[in-house]
Amino acid sequence: MTVDRGRPDDAGAPSEQGEVVELPSATRAVDIALDELELVYAFIYARVGNRADAEDLTQQVALKAFPRLRQGAPPSAIRGYLFATARSVLGAFWSMRLGLSQAELHEDLALAVPPGPPSDESTERAQRILAALSDNYRRVLELRFLHGYSLKEVAAEMRSTVGAVKVMQLRALRAAAKVDPDA
Amino acid sequence: MREKPENRLARIVDDLLRGRRLRLRAGDAEEKDAIIAAARLAAARQGPQRMSPAFRRRLAQILESTPQESWLTRRAALVAGLGVAAGALAGGVVGRTLSESGALAPQTALPPVLPVNGTWTDVGALADFAEGQGRLVKAGAVGAFVFRRDGSVTAVTSMCSHLPCELWWDKGGAVLACPCHPVSFDSEGKPSSQAYALPALNEVKARVTAEGRVEVLGT
Numbered sequence: 464m465t466v467d468r469g470r471p472d473d474a475g476a477p478s479e480q481g482e483v484v485e486l487p488s489a490t491r492a493v494d495i496a497l498d499e500l501e502l503v504y505a506f507i508y509a510r511v512g513n514r515a516d517a518e519d520l521t522q523q524v525a526l527k528a529f530p531r532l533r534q535g536a537p538p539s540a541i542r543g544y545l546f547a548t549a550r551s552v553l554g555a556f557w558s559m560r561l562g563l564s565q566a567e568l569h570e571d572l573a574l575a576v577p578p579g580p581p582s583d584e585s586t587e588r589a590q591r592i593l594a595a596l597s598d599n600y601r602r603v604l605e606l607r608f609l610h611g612y613s614l615k616e617v618a619a620e621m622r623s624t625v626g627a628v629k630v631m632q633l634r635a636l637r638a639a640a641k642v643d644p645d646a
Numbered sequence: 647m648r649e650k651p652e653n654r655l656a657r658i659v660d661d662l663l664r665g666r667r668l669r670l671r672a673g674d675a676e677e678k679d680a681i682i683a684a685a686r687l688a689a690a691r692q693g694p695q696r697m698s699p700a701f702r703r704r705l706a707q708i709l710e711s712t713p714q715e716s717w718l719t720r721r722a723a724l725v726a727g728l729g730v731a732a733g734a735l736a737g738g739v740v741g742r743t744l745s746e747s748g749a750l751a752p753q754t755a756l757p758p759v760l761p762v763n764g765t766w767t768d769v770g771a772l773a774d775f776a777e778g779q780g781r782l783v784k785a786g787a788v789g790a791f792v793f794r795r796d797g798s799v800t801a802v803t804s805m806c807s808h809l810p811c812e813l814w815w816d817k818g819g820a821v822l823a824c825p826c827h828p829v830s831f832d833s834e835g836k837p838s839s840q841a842y843a844l845p846a847l848n849e850v851k852a853r854v855t856a857e858g859r860v861e862v863l864g865t
Contacts, residue, residue, distance in 0.1 A: 516668055641679075
C-alpha cells in the first residue's frame with residue numbers, strides 16, 4: 464500500500480493543498496485506517512503496557528474517529544485526528560482507572576505524532592530513564608522489568624528480603640517518574 | 647486494613663509483567679506517577695508492538711460495518727491537530743467543534759424506554775432506596791438504575807449507551823460506570839466525561855405509589 468505518511472508537523476496544520484489520498488472504495492478506507500491504527504496501537508501500548516487494555520483503547524479510538532474521517536482526507540490530517548482521539552481516550556482511561564480528573568492527572572499526553580512505523584523509541588526512553596537512577600534503583604527495575612525476575616529472585620540476587628525489595632521497587636518507580644528522558 | 651503502598655505497587659507490577667490488564671483500586675491514585683512509570687517500563691520490555699492478526703481482523707470487521715456518517719471538516723482537522731498541544735482537552739474541543747456541525751451524538755437525556763404493552767413492576771419500598779444512590783433493579787427485560795430524591799424517584803437504563811455492557815453504581819464517584827470501557831454517566835444519564843463524547847442514557851419511567859412502593863415501567 465502506498466500511503467503518504469506525511470511529516471509529523473503536518474498534523475497540526477493540514478493544508479488544503481496537501482496531498483490527497485484517493486479512496487476508491489470503503490474497503491480501501493478501512494485498509495488505510497488500519498495502517499494508521501497500527502501506529503495508534505503502538506502509541507497506546509507503550510503507555511498502558513499490556514495488550515488487553517491497548518486493544519480496547521485502540522478499538523475505542525477507531526470507533527470514535529473512523530465515522531468522522533472522510534475519503535480523500537490528507538493522510539496527515541487522518542493521523543493527526545486519530546492521535547488527538549487517542550490522547551483523549553488515554554486521558555479518559557487513566558482518569559477513570561485512577562479516579563482522578565484529567566486536570567489532576569498531568570499525564571504527558573502532549574507528545575508529537577509519530578512519523579512512521581513502531582520503533583524502539585519506548586525502549587530507548589526506558590534505557591535513558593534507568594540510566595538516570597541510582598545503582599540500587601536501576602538494578603531493581605532492570606531485574607524486574609527487563610529480565611522479568613520475581614520479587615523473590617530479585618531479593619536473592621540483591622541479598623535482600625522481599626519486603627525490602629518491594630519498598631525499593633516503589634521508591635525506584637517514584638524516582639523513575641521524575642526523570643525526564645528527553646532532557 | 648489499608649494496603650501498604652509498596653504492596654499495592656507490587657501487585658500492579660506483577661500484573662503488568664504477566665501481561666494482565668491494569669486493575670487499579672481506590673487509593674492507587676496516590677501513586678499515579680509510579681504506576682504510569684511502571685506501565686511504560688513494562689511496555690518497553692516488550693519492545694515496539696503491532697496489533698495481533700486476530701485483533702486486526704476484528705477491527706477491520708468493526709470498521710467495515712461502521713458507516714462514515716459525517717465528514718472531517720478542515721476546521722475539525724485543525725482542532726484535532728491542536729490536540730497535540732492541548733492534550734486531554736483535545737477530545738472535548740473536537741467534540742464541541744463536531745457538535746456545531748451536527749455530527750456529535752446528543753448528550754441530553756434520551757427518550758424514555760417505553761416497552762410495547764409495558765407493565766409497572768414493583769421493585770421495592772421507597773424506604774429501601776438510599777437518597778441519591780443508584781440502585782440496580784429489573785422490571786422484566788428492562789434493567790434500570792433508580793435514584794431517590796426526597797419522596798420521588800427517577801431512573802435511567804442500566805445499559806451503557808456505547809458498548810452493550812451493564813453499568814454499575816460507583817458509590818465513591820457517584821457515577822454509573824461502564825465495566826467495558828472508561829466512561830461514566832451521572833444520575834440523570836448524562837455522560838460525565840467531556841473528553842469522551844457519548845449519547846446520554848435512556849430514561850426509564852419510575853414512580854412511587856400511594857403505598858410508598860417504587861414501580862418501574864418494564865415488561
